Amino acid sequence: MDMDRQLSVKFFTNIIMVSSNAIAVTFVNWIVTKTLSAEGYGVRATQTTGRKTYLSVDFSANPLFIYSY
Numbered sequence: 709m710d711m712d713r714q715l716s717v718k719f720f721t722n723i724i725m726v727s728s729n730a731i732a733v734t735f736v737n738w739i740v741t742k743t744l745s746a747e748g749y750g751v752r753a754t755q756t757t758g759r760k761t762y763l764s765v766d767f768s769a770n771p772l773f774i775y776s777y
Contacts, residue, residue: 717740
């Protein structure tokens with residue numbers, strides 16, 4: 709993942725952290741999922757629990773990365 713992609717993920721993470729709107733969280737979660745899928749990463753599962761969103765991504769050659777927002 710290049711620097712721009714990392715900054716994008718951090719940017720979306722900040723949006724999710726400050727957002728108390730479940731619709732906004734779902735929308736941003738969808739954007740992150742679509743972005744990672746478009747880049748060829750296998751998105752294992754997305755789970756939204758209240759204001760916490762867990763996105764599990766399999767980078768195939770690398771170990772499983774878990775993004776906790």
